[in-house]
Amino acid sequence: MRTAFYAPMKPADDPVPSGDRTFAQLILRALEAGGHDTRVASRLKTWRAAPEDLPQAHAAAQVEAERITGGWEADGWRPDVWVTYHLYHKAPDWIGPAVADHFAIPYVVLEASRAPKRQTGPWAYGFAAADAALQRADAVGAIHRADAGCLEPVLPPDVLHLFPPFLDATPFLKPRPSRPGEGPVRLLAVGMMRPGDKEASYRVLAEALAQVMDLDWELTLVGDGSSRESLTPLFPADRCRFAGALPPEALPQQYLCHDVFVWPAIREAFGFVFLEAQASGLAVAGGATFGVPDIVEDGLTGLLSSEGDAGALAASLRRLILDRRLRTAMGEAARARILARHDLGAGASRLDALLHAAQKHYLGVRTRL
Known part of the structure; x- marks a missing residue:
């Protein structure tokens, strides 16, 4: 598949080492191992330490989404699926859902965290944005059972999947x-x-x-x-x-x-x-x-x-x-x-299955509309 990849919390090539950067890099490697034609859609970081800065990140994301869709239309590249890695109230994804809607393609989220206590209070803006992205998702991969438990109340069973982490052993x-x-x-x-x-x-x-x-x-x-x-x-x-x-x-x-x-x-x-x-x-x-x-x-x-x-x-x-x-x-x-x-091969197989599940869900939704 032609796959668009985006990490709103931290780009895969960020100079600061972290588990997020490592897993983003591994996801890209797993996509490559699965034979997917993958483009990193954006390096825009929407993560904010302070909730009052999120509207500014939202505005930047809207501009970035227009840039991406215009650029891909111009060079004739059309993705089959969009994959966002690590989504939560401090790092919402405003780009992926907009681009996925523009090209009429499935939207996938890997590692989504949801803290209901953030639904009100200073982080409500980011929480609502993250929830909106989850509602658009055709497949959400929770990397552990604790995250899955927090996502179950807002996601249908055919959208929520366990997606254990992996590494190149x-x-x-x-x-x-x-x-x-x-x-x-x-x-x-x-x-x-x-x-x-x-x-x-x-x-x-x-x-x-x-x-x-x-x-x-x-x-x-x-x-x-x-x-x-x-x-x-x-x-x-x-x-x-x-x-x-x-x-x-x-x-x-x-x-x-x-x-x-x-x-x-x-x-x-x-x-x-x-x-x-x-x-x-x-x-x-x-x-x-x-x-x-x-x-x-x-x-x-x-x-x-x-x-x-x-x-x-x-x-x-x-x-x-x-x-x-x-x-x-x-x-x-x-x-x-x-x-x-948890080796790279197992991760690549799970990721490929998740992308196909997203396609199946998206086609089913469109059929019912």
């Missing part, structure tokens, strides 16, 4: 080096060190580690940001190494030379790091936040604890640090599960 599939039983268990955490939820995750991690100081472990922290200076003193210098921010190509080696991946996942949608760690064969100790339980099977590929519960996270770490067989078995199960359900 290839860089993470090198054999794990054998290691004697002696020496500290090597823990790994990966996350930006910035204010807000990421900083909160690091603080919960530090609190959990303080409760397992009687065990033999060492920790590598991969990430950097404005909160690093305030976070550094929370971690024991003799056991922790701050690796700083690393390029994506350096991460597979980090995963391979550690034994356990740990991340509290405060307010994480699902966390790409959990996919990467499991593809690398690491057992996980993490927070059971939003979509994390959808990609980490508690008791099989890792141990999950309630969000923000440092004591429970410490208990998970204690089990994995003390039981080498457990963490080895979980790491092996994790890699197998990623390859079966």
Whole structure:
């Protein structure tokens, strides 16, 4: 299919690393792997930190929609389907529905979040815009069950689909080096060190580690940001190494030379790091936040604890640090599960099926009109 792609929250080529950028890039790769002729329709970012700025974003989006339709009409390119990635009240999509209506094509949304409490109050403008886009959608892919539960009240069953996240597992599939039983268990955490939820995750991690100081472990922290200076003193210098921010190509080696991946996942949608760690064969100790339980099977590929519960996270770490067989078995199960359900090939197949479902729904709607 000729596919138009748009990410209103953050363009796929944004210079700032993030899970959103990574998933946008993977969606484009999945479209390519599925044989779809794909154009990035726009780089316009409608995400706004303050609700009063959304009307300005709306006006810019209207101009951009006219530019896109005029340009494609002029060069004779007509899309068969429009795909928008990551839609919610802070990043509405005014472009996709307008262009889809102009060309009379299906409209698809991947990763839509809906918080009913935003229906009134400062974010009502963005909430209404996001809801309007959802009502136009012919297929909506929710990346985890928590999002699907919030979308069910406003979307028909034939429009709402579960669309689990995926990654290209290839860089993470090198054999794990054998290691004697002696020496500290090597823990790994990966996350930006910035204010807000990421900083909160690091603080919960530090609190959990303080409760397992009687065990033999060492920790590598991969990430950097404005909160690093305030976070550094929370971690024991003799056991922790701050690796700083690393390029994506350096991460597979980090995963391979550690034994356990740990991340509290405060307010994480699902966390790409959990996919990467499991593809690398690491057992996980993490927070059971939003979509994390959808990609980490508690008791099989890792141990999950309630969000923000440092004591429970410490208990998970204690089990994995003390039981080498457990963490080895979980790491092996994790890699197998990623390859079966969350690799790029599986993602490309699911995406292709979603586009065809959208076409079927759109044709059905037009037939009834």
